[in-house]
Amino acid sequence: MNDSKFPPNTNRVAEHIVGLPKSGIRDFFELVNAMDDVISLGIGEPDFMTPWHIREASIYALENGHTSYTSNLGLLSLRKEICRYVKSNYAVEYDPVSECIVTVGVSEGLDLLLRAIINPGDEIIYHEPCYVSYAPGIQMAHGIPVVVPTYEKNDFALDPADLKKAITPKSKAILLNFPCNPTGATMPLDKLKEVAQIAIDNDILVIADEIYSELTYEGEHISIASLPGMRERTIFLHGFSKAYAMTGYRIAYACGPVDIIDAMMNIHQYSMLCAPINGQEAALEALRNGKTEMMRMKYEYRDRRNVITKRLNEMGLKCFKPVGAFYVFPNITSSGLSSNEFATRLLNEQNVAVVPGGAFGKCGEGFVRCAYAASIDNIVEAMDRIALFLKR
Numbered sequence: 001m002n003d004s005k006f007p008p009n010t011n012r013v014a015e016h017i018v019g020l021p022k023s024g025i026r027d028f029f030e031l032v033n034a035m036d037d038v039i040s041l042g043i044g045e046p047d048f049m050t051p052w053h054i055r056e057a058s059i060y061a062l063e064n065g066h067t068s069y070t071s072n073l074g075l076l077s078l079r080k081e082i083c084r085y086v087k088s089n090y091a092v093e094y095d096p097v098s099e100c101i102v103t104v105g106v107s108e109g110l111d112l113l114l115r116a117i118i119n120p121g122d123e124i125i126y127h128e129p130c131y132v133s134y135a136p137g138i139q140m141a142h143g144i145p146v147v148v149p150t151y152e153k154n155d156f157a158l159d160p161a162d163l164k165k166a167i168t169p170k171s172k173a174i175l176l177n178f179p180c181n182p183t184g185a186t187m188p189l190d191k192l193k194e195v196a197q198i199a200i201d202n203d204i205l206v207i208a209d210e211i212y213s214e215l216t217y218e219g220e221h222i223s224i225a226s227l228p229g230m231r232e233r234t235i236f237l238h239g240f241s242k243a244y245a246m247t248g249y250r251i252a253y254a255c256g257p258v259d260i261i262d263a264m265m266n267i268h269q270y271s272m273l274c275a276p277i278n279g280q281e282a283a284l285e286a287l288r289n290g291k292t293e294m295m296r297m298k299y300e301y302r303d304r305r306n307v308i309t310k311r312l313n314e315m316g317l318k319c320f321k322p323v324g325a326f327y328v329f330p331n332i333t334s335s336g337l338s339s340n341e342f343a344t345r346l347l348n349e350q351n352v353a354v355v356p357g358g359a360f361g362k363c364g365e366g367f368v369r370c371a372y373a374a375s376i377d378n379i380v381e382a383m384d385r386i387a388l389f390l391k392r
């Protein structure tokens with residue numbers, strides 16, 4: 001007998017969707033949400049509120065009755081400002097009319113892009129541990145995710161030799177995310193140049209998810225799009241969620257070659273139509289006047305990073321000092337626990353939430369992700385509790 005409220009026929013949901021794994025982070029946060037008094041180093045979201053002048057700009061936009069659709073590509077004023085910002089910060093020039101599209105988060109930008117470029121069976125190469133949406137996003141677009149592991153011994157930078165081994169005649173694109181979620185890794189320039197050369201030699205596209213790039217604490221972030229021969233094969237994805245603490249506004253953008261932006265635009269106009277006007281007005285204000293506040297948050301993240309990295313290493317949870325994003329990725333194998341056991345027991349015994357590294361891919365096993373998007377007091381308290389947890 002079929003007790004389920006669904007009919008026995010199982011083909012109601014498409015095969016490639018049925019097969020999608022559930023996000024390990026979601027499961028874990030179901031547990032966290034059910035508990036009180038948890039110090040969370042789990043969420044990959046700024047703890048800062050969106051700076052007031054940005055919020056005020058969106059209130060002002062509403063007061064002025066700006067409640068309509070915008071151009072499918074996004075407000076031209078915003079696209080112009082984005083292209084100015086990208087040119088001055090990333091040294092790549094794009095035409096705001098034809099080479100830039102405003103999207104609903106990098107999430108939508110990535111989805112549009114994958115759907116725009118993938119023919120069924122095309123391979124998209126990406127590095128792990130990585131942001132949880134990459135593999136499912138590729139699968140949802142009927143592509144084949146191809147993993148290149150990154151290693152602690154390289155501070156989780158991508159080794160070009162490993163990348164080379166993953167290339168096949170079916171390779172369509174390489175998806176890069178530096179600074180990286182969950183490891184905080186960045187790419188040394190010489191290695192980035194090698195990756196660029198591999199893309200050129202094999203005539204494949206590069207998807208550059210540089211959403212954390214402003215949060216680079218030492219040295220300068222170099223976009224792969226700015227390297228010789230790369231502009232025409234790179235799609236630069238960026239947004240306002242992280243550096244400007246604007247996750248809820250859902251505004252991001254993609255810049256790239258006309259044919260690809262045009263294809264993304266085609267999908268966008270029939271699915272999302274446009275990004276919300278209120279968020280676009282807020283993003284415009286962020287680009288025009290947001291630098292001081294953004295830098296203030298950045299310096300605070302840097303100070304927190306220094307504290308958390310020092311404390312974790314002192315208690316034997318080895319981690320390199322990440323140069324970017326707001327994550328550290330300590331090795332927890334000295335505890336004798338798997339990353340899942342570590343995170344679950346830490347939560348149950350000390351009310352501290354961190355994310356098991358396995359949620360970010362197989363090679364994340366043996367690590368946990370700690371986001372330092374939490375106040376310094378909370379970070380210090382969380383470190384005290386982790387030290388106690390390890391002693392016990």
Ligand SMILES: Cc1ncc(COP(=O)(O)O)c(C=O)c1O
Pocket residue numbers: 044104105106107108131177181209211239240241247250251252
């Ligand atoms: C690497 C990476 N890319 C993209 C996103 C999604 O960002 P958005 O809020 O712009 O959709 C995230 C969010 O955590 C992320 O970590």
